[in-house]
Amino acid sequence: MSNYSVPKKVNESANRPCKVSALFALIFVLSSFLMANKPVVAQTLSLEQALQLAIQYDPLLKGNAHRKDRFNAEAEASSYWANPQVSASVQNLPTDGFAFDQEPMTQFKVGLKQQLPRGDENLYSQKKYQVMADQMSVESQARKAWLKREVTLTWLDWVYATRRIGLLDKEKSLLTQLLDFTDSRYSQGVGAAAQQDILQVRLALLSLDDKYVEAYQQKNEARSALSKWFGAPLDESVSAPLTQSTRDAIEVDAILNDSNLSLSSFLTVIENSEPFSILQHHPEAMLLQIQTQIEAQNVNIAREQTKSQWAFEASYGYRQDAQNGASRADFVSLGVQVDLPFFNKSRQDASIAAAASKMSASETDFRLKVNELAANAEVLKSRLSALSERKALYETALIGETRQLSEAELTAYTTDTGDIGDVVNANLKQVQVQDDLLKIDIERARTLASLAYLYLPTHAHFFE
Secondary structure: OOOOOOOOOOOOOOOHHHHHHHHHHHHHHHHHHHHOOOOOOOEEOOHHHHHHHHHHOOHHHHHHHHHHHHHHHHHHHHOOOOOOEEEEEEEOOOOOOOOOOOOOOOEEEEEEEEEOOOOOHHHHHHHHHHHHHHHHHHHHHHHHHHHHHHHHHHHHHHHHHHHHHHHHHHHHHHHHHHHHHHHHHHHHOOOOOOHHHHHHHHHHHHOHHHHHHHHHHHHHHHHHHHHOOOOOOOOOOEEOOOOOOOOOOOOOHHHHOOOOOOHHHHHHHHHHOOHHHHHHHOHHHHHHHHHHHHHHHHHHHHHHOOOOOEEEEEEEEEOOOOOOOOOOOOEEEEEEEEOOOOOOHHHHHHHHHHHHHHHHHHHHHHHHHHHHHHHHHHHHHHHHHHHHHHHHHHHHHHHHHHHHHHHHHHHHHHOOOOOHHHHHHHHHHHHHHHHHHHHHHHHHHHHHHHHHHHHHHHHHHOOO
């Protein structure tokens, strides 16, 4: 686009019909080009497909499934008593002959000992592991919601960069049409067309190079960031989805696929709900609630440590008959053992106080998390409202006004009452307005994705 040469201006005038036909031809080309886009020929990756792949290949979700199985197994194992202990010994064996029937005190003794849990420690340990297993389920819910938000935001960055390149292509073709038109006027000596008019359009074309570099950088970065959720780089043949017009709405229905809410009903729920009560059921907050339950079981376990631990044992002692044939009775022994945890009471009280303080801290963290989520929801709701107003303003007024301005500037330049710079700026303004509208659509979709992250995991509570 930089190889255009500036022809010498001729003195003879072109005929008026050629001038008028060129004007209408250029207006038609500019108007039709701004409203059209190229069809998609490459394989596209929709948002719904991206979300499914990210959840399917997420290592943390698979790890949480294994951790849940582990905690369920731990809960079952903790309900059992300690293994009984079996002992066998030969007692009072004489050293002067090592004969088993020499002394009446010699015996072969077999014993069995069973240690009992300390109070209800096993019961509370079982409950603790059951709660930890439930925690893995809630953590998986939180992970899925987080994945959907992050993948959606990355996918939207990819779509924005791809569609922005399409707008730059339209801007380039628009300027090329203007250059051809200005070149033709200058060559034919029509009106006051000057050499600087051609140079000004060419300069605008050259300035697109930097915009292209920036847009392709954004596209490649977003594409690379998106591939990390799939465990492998995206195939080169995969592209971001495009629509027949850059003014079409960005795909957001996939965000609501796992709920029974349409986009309109979802917006109604957001508007009518009170976030400080609804978001208490958000997985992030529920994780802290579950952590509080775990700490409560730790408090119970610490209290059980103040109770005595009992152990029962029984043994049977076999004695061989005497050497002279006299019969010797066998022995049976029964016993009870109990420890006395009263001498370290200060340490036990400190352990209970530490566990209780940790539980109270978890309760505080829960309230802080709810406040944080609710504040984020209020900010996002306000942002969504402003973006919706801006979107309506662009669609109902700015797009039409910039198109009329472009046509007026071109008419003025054709009749030698305008400047080529005004024509270039007016036509580029049309592309800029479409780019701004695309940014608004993308930002609106990002805001909806963030609101969906907050509200969709708790949508079952909307109707309680």
